[in-house]
Amino acid sequence: MKVPSAAISRLVTYLRILEELEAKGIHRTSSEQLAEEAQVTAFQVRKDLSYFGSYGTRGVGYTVPVLKRELRHILGLNRKWGLCIVGMGRLGSALADYPGFGESFELRGFFDIDPEKIGRKVGSGVVEHLDLLPVRVPGRIEIALLTVPREEAQGAADLLVAAGIKGILNFAPVVLEVPKEVPVENVDFLAGLTRLSFFILNPKWREEMME
Amino acid sequence: MKVPSAAISRLVTYLRILEELEAKGIHRTSSEQLAEEAQVTAFQVRKDLSYFGSYGTRGVGYTVPVLKRELRHILGLNRKWGLCIVGMGRLGSALADYPGFGESFELRGFFDIDPEKIGRKVGSGVVEHLDLLPVRVPGRIEIALLTVPREEAQGAADLLVAAGIKGILNFAPVVLEVPKEVPVENVDFLAGLTRLSFFILNPKWREEMME
């Protein structure tokens, strides 16, 4: 069975909603309620879950802690991932201090090439030279947050891949070239800003649109 | 004609590639070359452009500055957008100092509710109280970068909408509820991190996948 990649993004949303429901002390929910909170249809919720299994009770609904546990399992959040930050500029430093990584993600390395920055204390550690990647990554760090300037992103990605990184969260506004077994997720706020620009100017773009 | 929303994201990519080509002094290009750089097919490039018009020359290709100008026009980057940042924590402050907004986007306001932060100088301005949104937004600010904590995002979004904001770039990990005429783009690095977690654990997820 083929799972649409958009479904994975929605599972993340459902999980967040379940955590909110749990915080509110709500124990039982339904595809209807999840759908409303996630702004999708109930059909979509049930189909997304059905790609991975059956987690509800017919005629009743879903038990919040059960579905939450299952989603965490599906998404791989029931284990601990080692992270590193590559590029300790403004964004990298802000991320190093970010308190919201949760149980599943742990910052374990901070890298740059600027001698000014190396040795500086950030977040829970110390900035090291990029050359140390091959020593620090294997067995300890699976995912890199890539926060270097645009021009340096591809070079840094190459070093990360050579060091054995398993996935890259790319904040630079470029399309990275990496082996297909290394997944890349892009976090591109400038692209988002530009899409907004387009959508504001084309409010009816979802309807007819002939030039 | 219906334009797929993914096409808009790709246009942003094509524009960046054109800017790089221009910086390298390359004057002419082709759907083939753009496709390679963007990691899509040449069919896709031509189809994406065809939604908006005909910008190339058959038998020849595209002229870099021409296509660049046309894409900037389509995306609404040939005008200046006023931005504000709502939530002057670590991320908001990093964005206030960001030098890469370019010609088309200008930071014109910085807001928070924390008395500690109000009056502080950031980037090109001073932090003001959120209550001033209705005074500052109309006619000057079209897009808000929403960088408040998760719990406060919906409330802040409501204030922005009431003040007449035209679009929201949401950095908080929540699904915002806004009137459908106000577009929202999400910049959600935690979701990206979670998708990476899934993709690393499911390298063959694109193929068969039975539970």
Add this chain to the structure above:
DNA sequence: TGATGTGAAAGCCTTCACAGCT
């Protein structure tokens, strides 16, 4: 009875082949 789980239909996006220009 009532909400889930799912095969099938509908709809949308991508791929393709080739017509159309220069």
Add this chain to the structure above:
DNA sequence: AGCTGTGAAGGCTTTCACATCA
């Protein structure tokens, strides 16, 4: 001759209706 532009085919994702089961 060659690359763009595009209608149509193909494939994937979403929607739907209903069978299923507590």
